[in-house]
Amino acid sequence: xxxxxxxxxxxxxxxxxxxxxxxxxxxxxxxxxxxxxxxxxxxxxxxxxxxxxxxxxxxxxxxxxxxxxxxxxxxxxxxxxxxxxxxxxxxxxxxxxxxxxxxxxxxxxxxxxxxxxxxxxxxxxxxxxxxxxxxxxxxxxxxxxxxxxxxxxxxxxxxxxxxxxxxxxx
Amino acid sequence: xxxxxxxxxxxxxxxxxxxxxxxxxxxxxxxxxxxxxxxxxxxxxxxxxxxxxxxxxxxxxxxxxxxxxxxxxxxxxxxxxxxxxxxxxxxxxxxxxxxxxxxxxxxxxxxxxxxxxxxxxxxxxxxxxxxxxxxxxxxxxxxxxxxxxxxxxxxxxxxxxxxxxxxxxx
DNA sequence: TTGGAATGTCAACAACACTGACATAAAATG
DNA sequence: CATTTTATGTCAGTGTTGTTGACATTCCAA
Numbered sequence: 001x002x003x004x005x006x007x008x009x010x011x012x013x014x015x016x017x018x019x020x021x022x023x024x025x026x027x028x029x030x031x032x033x034x035x036x037x038x039x040x041x042x043x044x045x046x047x048x049x050x051x052x053x054x055x056x057x058x059x060x061x062x063x064x065x066x067x068x069x070x071x072x073x074x075x076x077x078x079x080x081x082x083x084x085x086x087x088x089x090x091x092x093x094x095x096x097x098x099x100x101x102x103x104x105x106x107x108x109x110x111x112x113x114x115x116x117x118x119x120x121x122x123x124x125x126x127x128x129x130x131x132x133x134x135x136x137x138x139x140x141x142x143x144x145x146x147x148x149x150x151x152x153x154x155x156x157x158x159x160x161x162x163x164x165x166x167x168x169x170x
Numbered sequence: 171x172x173x174x175x176x177x178x179x180x181x182x183x184x185x186x187x188x189x190x191x192x193x194x195x196x197x198x199x200x201x202x203x204x205x206x207x208x209x210x211x212x213x214x215x216x217x218x219x220x221x222x223x224x225x226x227x228x229x230x231x232x233x234x235x236x237x238x239x240x241x242x243x244x245x246x247x248x249x250x251x252x253x254x255x256x257x258x259x260x261x262x263x264x265x266x267x268x269x270x271x272x273x274x275x276x277x278x279x280x281x282x283x284x285x286x287x288x289x290x291x292x293x294x295x296x297x298x299x300x301x302x303x304x305x306x307x308x309x310x311x312x313x314x315x316x317x318x319x320x321x322x323x324x325x326x327x328x329x330x331x332x333x334x335x336x337x338x339x340x
Numbered sequence: 341t342t343g344g345a346a347t348g349t350c351a352a353c354a355a356c357a358c359t360g361a362c363a364t365a366a367a368a369t370g
Numbered sequence: 371c372a373t374t375t376t377a378t379g380t381c382a383g384t385g386t387t388g389t390t391g392a393c394a395t396t397c398c399a400a
Contacts (some may be wrong), residue, residue, distance in 0.1 A: 008234040013212070015299055015302060015303070017291075017295060020252075020295040020299055021230075021291070021295070022314075022333060023302070023310075023313070024204075024295070024298060025230075025297050025329060025332060025393085026314055026317040026318060026329065027204050027317060029199075029317075029321045029325040029326070030316075030317035030318070030320040030321050030322070030325075031197065031201050031329065032173075032244060032325055033320045033321045033325060033330070033398080034194075034197050034296045034320055036232070036322060048385095048386055048387070049386090050387060050388085053198070058196075060191075064297070065347085065348095066347075066348065067346080067348080071307045073201040074202060075388070075389090076388075076389065076390080077334065077347080077348065077349085078348095078350085078351095078388090078391095079351080079387065079388050079389070081348070081349060081350085082386090082387075082388095083387080085349090099399070101346090101347085101350070101396075102395085102396060102397085103346065103347040103395065103396045103397070104346095104347065104348085104396095105348070106349085112391075113175050114233070121187075121276055124194055125187060125190040125191070125194070125281075127320060128190045128194060128320070129185055129190055130194050130319070131316050131319035131320045132185060132186070132190070132193070132316070132319075134315075135312065135315040135316050135319050136392085137307070138312055139311070139312030139313075139316055140193075140312065140316060141309070141312060141314075142308055142309030142312025142313050142315075143191075143193070143207065143309075143310060143312050143313045143316035143317070144193065144196055144269050145304075145309040145312075145313075146200075146301050146305050146309055146310060146312075147196040147197065147199075147200035147313070148200070148299070148314035149202045149301035149302075149304040149305050150200045150203045150204055150297060150298070150301045150386075151199045151202070152202070152203045152206060152250040155200075155202055155203060156199070158199065159195060159196065160201050162348060163192060163193060163312065165325040165332065168329060191366065197369065207379065215385085217358070218355055219355090219356090220355080220356060235378085235379095236378075236379060237377080237378060241369075244359075245356085245357070245358090246358065246359080247378080247379085248357090248358075248359080248360095248379095248380080248382095249357055249358070251358085251380060251381085252355095252357095255380085258370085269361095270366090271365080271366070271377090271378085272365060272366085273364070273365050273377065273378045273379070274377095274378070274379090275378085275379070294372070323380085
């Protein structure tokens, strides 16, 4: 606390309970902003955040199964099922019975579904892009590092797996 | 823009839709980790995240009113009321009628409430501290900058106000 | 073929957000 | 001072989304 070197002071300072609590509150308020734009759009269509998450990851991994999706989302299959049912009824998602294993349902976005996904993504990316622009590349790098360090190991694996998919697919 | 240094190269790279999407997913998975430890503790007592948020901010700003609290939390007073009622019934929170304006209820944590707040904070800070340690001070600074840039202006003001309170009070 | 494991669906319940209606107290207006 | 308006907080009912429990279907292995 009584050090005169600022960076050493910070190295000690940012681990105080006070600094940690500010980080916690920053996460809380930022997540509100993070979900605000998609929430407004979803309201128009009578959907909620659960629908958004399902649409997002089906778009990421087309043909994924219900079982795989619920592991990514971290909810029970019963909870996911209700959301999927409404999306299928409304023609945004298509469920194809697996050819190898007919217990599985492979999920795809229809054109309508892709259209909504775009609308949601564009809104959320706009805020992210704006924030990134404001703070610069180094800050963004730190942001990503801290987020990854905060994940449960299991979630970290899911996160990497998604990144690998996209890296190799395209 | 045509400079060859590293930060400019990243400045172009991290704004692609792909990079932005990864940031979005990182937020999603990290927030799960962020709430995981408190959620486990709250389960033991039959509480949920809503109770945690109320306890957290009552602890931050002792004597705050219901009206002030619901602005910070971004929920309706009816929603907050249900949570407060159970916390008061269980003896974790005390509501004192205002002396100047007797419509107001000033909220304080009881000793029991402070004890639970400590248990929750310690768990959440432990994860945050671990993440901060893993990545270093510079990354933490970037993390905080991006989070702040992602907040709605209104939330940013609430965030600053809380920081100012603590800075001047102590 | 039969028993168990995996996958997905249907039903009921709990937490927590919301809107609407209302009681009380303060402030403004006549 | 009486009345109206405004602010604060409470109670009741509804919808979304999470949960557990029970079940049908399909695959696989003994």
